[in-house]
Amino acid sequence: MQADLFAQAKIARFVSLSCGTAAVALAAALGKPRADRVFTTYLGGKSRDAARILSLAGLAEGQGVRTLVLNDLGQFGEVWGVLASPRWAEVVEVIASMEPGEEQWRALASAPVPVCPVRRSAVWVALQAGSVMGKPVVVRDGRWKTHGYARLSPAAVKLGFTARLNPPTLASKVSVVARGLARCEVVASQRDARAVPVVVDGLTVVYLDPPYREGTGYEYNLSRSDVVELGTAWHVAGAKVLISESEPVVIGRGETHHKVSVQTDQRERPDRQEWLTVLEAPDA
Numbered sequence: 001m002q003a004d005l006f007a008q009a010k011i012a013r014f015v016s017l018s019c020g021t022a023a024v025a026l027a028a029a030l031g032k033p034r035a036d037r038v039f040t041t042y043l044g045g046k047s048r049d050a051a052r053i054l055s056l057a058g059l060a061e062g063q064g065v066r067t068l069v070l071n072d073l074g075q076f077g078e079v080w081g082v083l084a085s086p087r088w089a090e091v092v093e094v095i096a097s098m099e100p101g102e103e104q105w106r107a108l109a110s111a112p113v114p115v116c117p118v119r120r121s122a123v124w125v126a127l128q129a130g131s132v133m134g135k136p137v138v139v140r141d142g143r144w145k146t147h148g149y150a151r152l153s154p155a156a157v158k159l160g161f162t163a164r165l166n167p168p169t170l171a172s173k174v175s176v177v178a179r180g181l182a183r184c185e186v187v188a189s190q191r192d193a194r195a196v197p198v199v200v201d202g203l204t205v206v207y208l209d210p211p212y213r214e215g216t217g218y219e220y221n222l223s224r225s226d227v228v229e230l231g232t233a234w235h236v237a238g239a240k241v242l243i244s245e246s247e248p249v250v251i252g253r254g255e256t257h258h259k260v261s262v263q264t265d266q267r268e269r270p271d272r273q274e275w276l277t278v279l280e281a282p283d284a
């Protein structure tokens with residue numbers, strides 16, 4: 001069964017160096033409806049743009065991926081490792097045992113960061129799901145650092161929206177994504193993107209979605225020169241490289257630039273633009 005899946009897969013390795021929700025990698029690997037690939041809001045998450053990013057790069061949703069390399073220096077780097085392990089069901093159980101709403105969220109946020117990676121992942125997923133504007137929840141000095149709870153407005157409550165921390169729904173979304181991950185070999189890590197080993201075998205796609213140059217909100221960063229060096233190193237090794245930024249990224253290796261956001265408003269803010277820089281694999 002596993003061998004058949006590998007034989008059909010067109011992308012041998014999809015390497016997401018600052019993966020966050022891994023929206024683009026999972027779109028390529030799974031091709032499921034968007035709602036089945038993402039379980040939390042996340043600042044800068046690409047779930048809405050994933051299909052367009054793949055198509056601009058000459059790839060497709062559901063194309064299939066043999067090995068998914070998911071790395072992020074933030075908590076997602078750890079969470080993907082746990083969700084791709086046999087312990088994913090324990091994460092789902094811990095989330096399902098939580099109470100809905102703000103009081104539970106605040107209790108989790110003020111408690112020490114759990115030592116057990118399974119519990120830590122479950123608590124982080126719950127905190128992130130309730131985080132205001134999807135701002136990343138991070139660990140600092142053994143404590144959670146958050147930007148607050150995404151409280152519903154009275155109008156939203158009247159319209160029947162449920163609390164942002166809604167454990168039964170969250171647990172079932174996490175379970176759908178974790179089952180999807182089982183269709184690939186997953187190599188997850190929580191490293192600086194520059195420390196991820198450069199491994200290219202067969203069609204290798206590297207996706208780099210760093211914090212945007214003018215953006216704020218992440219605990220960690222990658223400078224423009226880091227991005228250019230990473231893109232160059234993976235390209236030299238034979239990979240196809242895709243870079244998301246709010247502007248075209250100049251690497252000087254024959255890259256092409258594509259506007260991802262479709263301009264509908266003349267007042268479009270430059271920092272809200274989405275560009276994709278594509279470096280085809282050298283032997284393509």
Ligand SMILES: C[S@@+](CC[C@H](N)C(=O)[O-])C[C@H]1O[C@@H](n2cnc3c(N)ncnc32)[C@H](O)[C@@H]1O
Nearest residue numbers: 018020021044045046073074192193209220221
């Ligand atoms: C724009 S977000 C990526 C969003 C992702 N594409 C998605 O769809 O959810 C940028 C990510 O870069 C990560 N990051 C920042 N500096 C990093 C570094 N030096 N190495 C690895 N990841 C880093 C942040 O933790 C954050 O998750």
